[in-house]
Amino acid sequence: MAAIDSQYQLVTFQLGEELYGVDIMDVKEIVKIQAVRPIPNAPYYVEGIFNLRREIIPVISLHKRFRLQKAVLDDDNEFEGGFIILNIDGNKIGVIIDRIARVVSVNTSDVKAPPQMLSGIGTEYIQGVIRQESGQYLIMLDIRKLFNAKELQNIIDMK
Template sequence: MELRVEAKVEQLQQTADGSNQYLSFSLGGEEYGIDILRVREIREWQRVRTLPDTPVYMKGVLDLRGTIVPIIDLRSRFKLASAEYTSTTVIIVLAVVKDKKQLMVGVVVDGVSDVLNIPASGIRDAPELGNCISARYMSGMVTLDERMVILLDVDQILSPEELCVLEAV
């Protein structure tokens, strides 16, 4: 018991020294991270209600305790190869800010991995990646234990116009 308390205190001290926590997840064989303060919930994949005349990356909507949450497939959004949803596929419900207003959006990912403590000094600027994922979606990149993690800016995953469409849902 005492060891767990000490480990928790050490973890809190690490985050108090200027590092940020990110939820890491996999998508198409790559590892990504999102600011954990933006994560509202992680849910196992479940069928969603599809909507007509929506972009291909919009899987539909989910009723989350009375709140209608639009669900985005990040593979489709980032123009990655499609994959079958499996038992590890999850929906990460995020708080996205548009015009100083908070919206809830769910993103479908292959699976969640871990919570990472990343010092601000370890985050590098996002490079322009050509036809791959646009740098506008990224807040930076970090290398941890010889693996590269792409940090996403959740407010940039959808354009203001796309957020307006989702807000109307």
């Protein structure tokens, strides 16, 4: 039996100047920017909560979490931002993105180990790095490592 090179399906998006991707199976949906209600005494990276079809979703800023600058977008791209709703162990969490890119297929053999430090994000949050044909890198995030168990529980309890 011939070995079949397996693939990842990644939802890609821009945060700051970098392109990131998460496994499509971890993405519930993508929604346009909505009004977020702040939560008193929340961790610095929690923007607040919003109501998505009668479900309260906590919203996280990876810009703040990783100390990233927001992307500088021209007038044509300024409305391409939004929230990616992730499903982390059965819990929905919204992540603010600067710009949605597209869904891409990536061969597992093309995913390389991340360098020690990449754009301010520690390697513990990165599943791998993929060099694209354009010469740009796609950083594959491991959403289950973005928050430790205690942080995740605190975020979930804010609903």
